Each structure stands twice: as C-alpha cells, then as structure tokens.
Amino acid sequence: MAAAQGTSLGSLGKLTELRQRIFFVLAALIVFRLGSFIPVPGVNPEAMTSLIEQGGGLMNMFNMFSGGSLARFSVFALGVVPYISASIVVQMMGAVIPSLQQLRKEGEAGRRKMTMYTRFGTVGLAAFQAFGIAVALQKQVASGGAPVVYTPGFGFIMAxxxxxxxxxxxxxxxxxxxxxxxxxxxxxxxxxxxxxSGLPGAVAHTLTMTNNGELSVLKLILVFALILAVTAFVVYMERAQRRITVNYARRSGGQQAYMNQTSHLPLKINMAGVIPPIFASSLLMFPATAASWLGSGNQSRWLQELISQLSPGSPLYDIVFAVLVISFAFFYTAIVFNSQETADNLKRSGALIPGIRPGRATGEYIDGVMTRLTGIGAVYLVLVCLVPSFMQSFWHVPFYFGGTSLLIVVVVVMDFTAQVQAHLVSHQYESLLKKSNLRRN
Known part of the structure; x- marks a missing residue:
C-alpha cells in the first residue's frame, strides 16, 4: 500500500515538473512581450511607426519578427537576430578553423567555449547594428515632416x-x-x-477589409485555404524521412547467440530547419542598412536603386533569396551532419548497409543520399517561403504570415509538441518500470 502510494506521488511529481516547465515558458514569453513596450529614449513613437510602414517589406518583416518592437523602437528592437547571426557564424567557423573543430570534439567543455564565443559575437553584432540604426534614424523624417529623433547627437547614439x-x-x-x-x-x-503577437490585429484588419468591401469573400477563402495548404505541406515535409536499411551481423557471446537484426537509419529531408531562410533574410537586410547610413544623396543613388530592386516581391529579390536559401541549406546540413562519422559509428557497432562495404564506401553512399535529400529540402524551403509572397505581390492577397514566418511558426509548434509528448512518454515509461518492480517484489 505504501509502495503504491509512493508510485502515485512520484507520478504526480513528474506531472508537476512538466506543468512548471510550461508555466515557466509562459512567464518568460510574458516578460518578452512586456519588454517590447519599453522604448529607447529620444525617439518620436508616431514618426517611428510611420517610418516603418514606409520602409517596405524587409522593414515590416523584421518588425514582425520582433513583435512590433522595431516600430516602437523598444529595447528589444533588434530581437534575437544578432544572436542567430553570431551563432551561425561561429558554427561555420567551427567547420573551417582547426582549433574550433577540436573544441567541438571536447564535449561539454568545448561547447561552453563555443557558447562563450557566440555571446561575444552577439555583443559585437548588436552594438554594431545599434550604432547603424541610431545614426540612420537621426537623418530620417516621417511623412508628415516630423523628425524621428527629438535631439540627435552623441547622447542619443550612446543611449x-x-x-x-x-x-x-x-x-x-x-x-x-x-x-x-x-x-x-x-x-x-x-x-x-x-x-x-501581431496575428490578432492582422485578423481584425482582414475582417474589416471584408466588411468594407475592400476584400472579396472569395479572396478571404483563398487566404484561409492557402494557410491550411502550406501548413499541411510543412508538417508533411518536416516529418518526411528517408530510412536506409541497416543490418547487424550475427553475434555470439558464451552460450547465447544473437541472430541478424535489421534496423533503419532515418535521414530527415530538411536537416537545416528554419536556419537558411532566417539567415538569407538577415543578409538581404544589409544593403538597406548601408543605404540608410549614406542617406539619400547622390553618393548613394545606386544603392537606393539596389534597395528598390531587392524589395520583397521583386524578381531580383526572389532569385537572390532562393540562391541564398539553397546555399545555406547545403552548408548548414554539412555542418550538423557528418556522413563519414555516421559510417564509422555504424562500422564500430557491427552494422552495415546491404550491398555497401563498411567504412569509406558507406560514408560516400550516405553522403550521396543526404545530398539528394538536401536538394529536395532546399527546394521545399524556397517554395514555402516564396509562394505566399507571390500571392501578396500578384494577387494583392493580405497574407499576414509570409512564407518564412509561417514556416517558423509551424516548425516551432511541432518541436514544442514533440518535446511535451517526450516528457509524457518518459513519465509513463518510469511509471511502468516502477509498477513492474513492485510486482516482482
């Protein structure tokens, strides 16, 4: 009786831990939303909002990523983009520089050093971007003629x-x-x-447009159908795997003999996740930042023309974005997945792929399969990111979620759900083990 009561208390404690983790996530997100309303002093909020609305698709996209913090010029205006950029740069350098390659093999101590380098890089990138934005804002004037910055100067830049x-x-x-x-x-x-965070306002705006006759009911149904179709396609592709058959040789130990066993080596189609679209969008933001530094004089006229050509919806933007996404998909997959290391692990465990020699030949085979899968995954990322943009540009559909945003939302929800299910399965597994031990005793 006491043992059964201890088991139930242990189960309750496990569920309490999961509940506490979920509450911690909710509390952290509330803090994030509250912080997005704390402004940096010296900026005219109305003029800043008007400037962002005039800034084009790239500015609106980064304002959406930051939850509207950029339009309010809050302390969270840069969001986590500097951290993502720094982490990707450090990982890329870790695949090229021998000393960093050695750090990646040192386990927990090496990961801590890599994390430290990422933090230092985040500070540098954030300070650099903050300086560029502050200098650029001092030259900007809203549509009504009001200056964006009340008192330009060194004090505003430092703040x-x-x-x-x-x-x-x-x-x-x-x-x-x-x-x-x-x-x-x-x-x-x-x-x-x-x-x-911007979804409720976008839904209300869309319904208002429908009521006023600015948006037909047919287009509204088309938007809803597009959201469902893209979401289903993302879920299908993120769960898609290529399973390579792996055979384990017969092993004998003492009086026991183990027969041949067959397993699978699962390879995801999209190993890079949402990193390629995010990093491609970050790179396409650099010309706009440079143009804002130089101002609108004759010396930056060619740069202003480049900015207009690189705005979302233009053919040049779509081509450059697609090339960057495909390039980063292959590069990042090569960083996170080492085919030769996987082949060596299979060889050490006594496993082999039917018809393929162990060792180097297995590594080359896995690398060829992974290359084809990454090509399919890269095309999938390009389609998901650009199809909604085509809808916005050519059919003028008010699709709030761009392809990149919808991809991030769906992937994050899938990952969160999978981790919650893993916690629940772990709890059930531990309960079954305790019950089996009680029955044996």
Missing part, C-alpha cells in the same frame, strides 16, 4: 547602443533559460511569440 545591446543580451539569456528550465528551444519560441 541606443547601450539600450539595444542590453535588450538583445537579455533576450539571449532569456532564451537560454527557456531552453534549460522550460520546454523547447528558447530562441525559436521568442521568434514565434514575436510573429504570433
């Missing part, structure tokens, strides 16, 4: 650098805390919260 850099570092820390004490990837959840 912007300190405020925006501190905000980014706080978000980085908050994301790490969510990953450690909550459920899911903290940085992805923060981006998810920023995107979803």
């Amino acid at each position: 912007s650098i300190v405020g925006l850099t501190a905000g980014t570092m706080f978000l980085m820390w908050l994301g790490e805390q969510i990953t450690e004490r909550g459920i899911g990837n903290g940085i992805s959840l923060l981006i998810f919260a920023g995107i979803v």
